[in-house]
Amino acid sequence: MTHTLTAKDIRLKFGDRPILSDIHIQCHTGRITGLLGRNGTGKTSLMRIIYGDLPCDSRTVTLDDSRTINLDDSRTQNNIPLPRPYTQPDRIRYMPQFNFVPGSLTPERICRDFNLDIRGLESAFPEFHTLRRQHIRELSTGQRRLINIYIITRSSSQFVMLDEPFTLLSPIQIEKVKAILEEEKQNKGILITDHLHQHIWDVSDEVYTLADGRTRITSPPTPKSRML
Amino acid sequence: MKFPAIIRLLLTFYKSFFLFSLPITLICALLYWEYGSPILKVLAWFKLLTQGLTWNFIRTYKKKEFYYYRNLGLRDTILWSVTLGLDLSGFILLLILTHQLHP
Numbered sequence: 276m277t278h279t280l281t282a283k284d285i286r287l288k289f290g291d292r293p294i295l296s297d298i299h300i301q302c303h304t305g306r307i308t309g310l311l312g313r314n315g316t317g318k319t320s321l322m323r324i325i326y327g328d329l330p331c332d333s334r335t336v337t338l339d340d341s342r343t344i345n346l347d348d349s350r351t352q353n354n355i356p357l358p359r360p361y362t363q364p365d366r367i368r369y370m371p372q373f374n375f376v377p378g379s380l381t382p383e384r385i386c387r388d389f390n391l392d393i394r395g396l397e398s399a400f401p402e403f404h405t406l407r408r409q410h411i412r413e414l415s416t417g418q419r420r421l422i423n424i425y426i427i428t429r430s431s432s433q434f435v436m437l438d439e440p441f442t443l444l445s446p447i448q449i450e451k452v453k454a455i456l457e458e459e460k461q462n463k464g465i466l467i468t469d470h471l472h473q474h475i476w477d478v479s480d481e482v483y484t485l486a487d488g489r490t491r492i493t494s495p496p497t498p499k500s501r502m503l
Numbered sequence: 504m505k506f507p508a509i510i511r512l513l514l515t516f517y518k519s520f521f522l523f524s525l526p527i528t529l530i531c532a533l534l535y536w537e538y539g540s541p542i543l544k545v546l547a548w549f550k551l552l553t554q555g556l557t558w559n560f561i562r563t564y565k566k567k568e569f570y571y572y573r574n575l576g577l578r579d580t581i582l583w584s585v586t587l588g589l590d591l592s593g594f595i596l597l598l599i600l601t602h603q604l605h606p
Contacts, residue, residue: 375569
């Protein structure tokens with residue numbers, strides 16, 4: 276069954292400066308949705324608003340989930356409002372652009388918290404074979420990032436949002452992360468943003484561009500346009 | 504999420520300020536041993552004040568880690584109410600114990 280996460284009517288101002296004004300974005304299970312935009316256009320703010328942990332002027336975030344709707348009920352619109360998705364990790368999880376895992380934890384413990392098998396992490400990234408009992412604070416920035424990406428992407432949820440997953444990773448690690456995303460999109464919808472645009476184009480099934488507070492569906496750049 | 508997993512997460516969060524909170528509680532117990540019930544009110548306010556400081560410090564300097572707990576379904580309000588409640592209970596228990604042991 277396909278589910279759709281819709282975010283619309285989002286308005287956000289910082290002081291007098293409007294950041295987001297005309298947002299309409301949809302994310303479907305089984306697909307990867309990319310979000311591109313320059314620095315400061317509000318990509319992270321948009322993700323945090325969808326997640327529900329950034330207050331804004333107006334916000335409508337709904338989840339189409341016909342399984343939970345009683346057809347005799349007058350509320351058959353299939354759209355469940357999600358006022359605070361951060362309280363429902365089975366629906367949405369969010370990976371911010373910084374390490375969010377407490378430094379005192381170990382990869383083994385983190386996998387246990389997220390109901391994941393540590394062997395999955397080790398087979399995807401063999402460097403963790405020797406690091407399973409190491410504290411997160413003792414790992415490198417790239418290794419921390421890999422753990423962040425792995426636990427959010429692999430854990431059970433209808434949708435995940437990833438903020439800059441490719442930044443801080445080596446080219447080999449990026450390819451591995453892309454493979455994980457391709458595999459996991461069979462089970463969930465993925466909303467992803469990064470400054471490394473080419474990787475977003477590579478993995479995404481559709482891409483939105485955020486500019487002047489608005490989102491637009493964007494076509495991939497042609498080889499010719501890239502040369503301009 | 505299963506109950507033991509929730510407890511494990513709450514204890515992890517509590518550990519992030521336990522080493523600051525424990526000496527405060529012990530100092531309060533020591534002062535209560537020395538001066539008795541006349542300073543009980545002062546000690547209670549002192550403990551609450553340090554709890555407020557802890558809350559402010561963790562919210563400011565460890566705010567990134569709240570995403571870990573949110574992604575596991577634990578809201579900030581639950582984290583704070585349980586851990587600060589546990590901390591205050593420990594404080595009260597230790598004062599009661601001090602009161603009973605005092606000759």
